Amino acid sequence: MVFRQMIFGPTGCASYLLGCTKAKQAVVVDALRSLGIEEYLMEAADRGLQIVHVIDTHTHADHLSAGLELAQACGATYWLSDQTKATVDHQSLTDGAVVQIGEVRVEALTTPGHTPDSLCLLVTDQSRSDEPWFLLTGDTLFVGDVGRPDLLVGDRELDVTETAQRARVLYQSLQQKIFTLPGYVEIYPGHFGGSACGGVNMSGKASSTLRFEKRYNLAMQQDSEEAFCTFVLQTLRPQPLNFQQIKRQNLGLVEV
Numbered sequence: 001m002v003f004r005q006m007i008f009g010p011t012g013c014a015s016y017l018l019g020c021t022k023a024k025q026a027v028v029v030d031a032l033r034s035l036g037i038e039e040y041l042m043e044a045a046d047r048g049l050q051i052v053h054v055i056d057t058h059t060h061a062d063h064l065s066a067g068l069e070l071a072q073a074c075g076a077t078y079w080l081s082d083q084t085k086a087t088v089d090h091q092s093l094t095d096g097a098v099v100q101i102g103e104v105r106v107e108a109l110t111t112p113g114h115t116p117d118s119l120c121l122l123v124t125d126q127s128r129s130d131e132p133w134f135l136l137t138g139d140t141l142f143v144g145d146v147g148r149p150d151l152l153v154g155d156r157e158l159d160v161t162e163t164a165q166r167a168r169v170l171y172q173s174l175q176q177k178i179f180t181l182p183g184y185v186e187i188y189p190g191h192f193g194g195s196a197c198g199g200v201n202m203s204g205k206a207s208s209t210l211r212f213e214k215r216y217n218l219a220m221q222q223d224s225e226e227a228f229c230t231f232v233l234q235t236l237r238p239q240p241l242n243f244q245q246i247k248r249q250n251l252g253l254v255e256v
Contacts, residue, residue, distance in 0.1 A: 001104055001125040002047050005188060005206060008034045012195030013063055014206055016136055018123060019049040023102025027053040029121060029136055030190050031066040037073055053099050055079040057138030057190060058118040061151040061243040062197050065250045081117040088252035093119060103127040109177050113170025114139040114147030134186035141178055142189045144203035146170060146219045148236055153247050167229040183211030199235035
């Protein structure tokens with residue numbers, strides 16, 4: 001299996017390329033326009049891989065997605081959550097849906113909270129084991145922090161829940177979906193320290209394990225749903241500049 005974490009440091013963003021060397025195919029997750037599609041095309045070509053699937057874990061608020069552009073350039077399938085309000089051409093991932101390339105299995109887990117359409121992707125390298133290896137957590141769980149629930153578009157048809165309610169939904173996604181997985185599962189988030197998409201406790205480290213985050217992530221140390229919500233709302237950073245416009249562009253509601 002090929003696994004590459006592709007980072008854009010100025011905004012603390014991470015994207016991912018997963019590949020099966022036997023099938024000579026790859027999946028790209030959360031492609032960044034800041035890096036440009038050529039970066040992903042060259043990364044795949046250098047390893048003899050063809051990009052056949054492109055997935056965005058949610059509607060991004062701090063940067064423009066290159067997901068659709070990359071998929072069109074490769075003739076790949078572009079996947080979004082079935083809960084998205086995006087009008088761009090895409091296929092829908094439901095909870096438990098699997099994208100398979102050779103011996104690499106990518107299972108979608110619906111984890112709303114940061115956004116209504118947030119996904120995490122559970123990855124298994126079946127050439128080694130049938131047990132999951134790592135989780136691409138998007139903006140749901142970070143190293144040292146969790147996703148923020150306050151980046152509302154301002155259109156109730158797009159973001160139908162208020163911030164406090166979304167914090168509760170985030171807590172439920174974390175407790176009922178993510179932290180029911182084995183503690184050895186590694187996590188690779190969509191952001192790391194420097195990003196505005198988490199709170200003040202986000203680490204500059206770009207990976208961790210569920211066991212470590214369960215024990216040392218301050219948000220996950222809160223002893224109740226109410227305490228978790230209060231903690232998350234009190235540790236928010238300033239909202240990203242122009243985030244509503246960026247989200248609308250990623251949804252395909254306005255031209256880029």
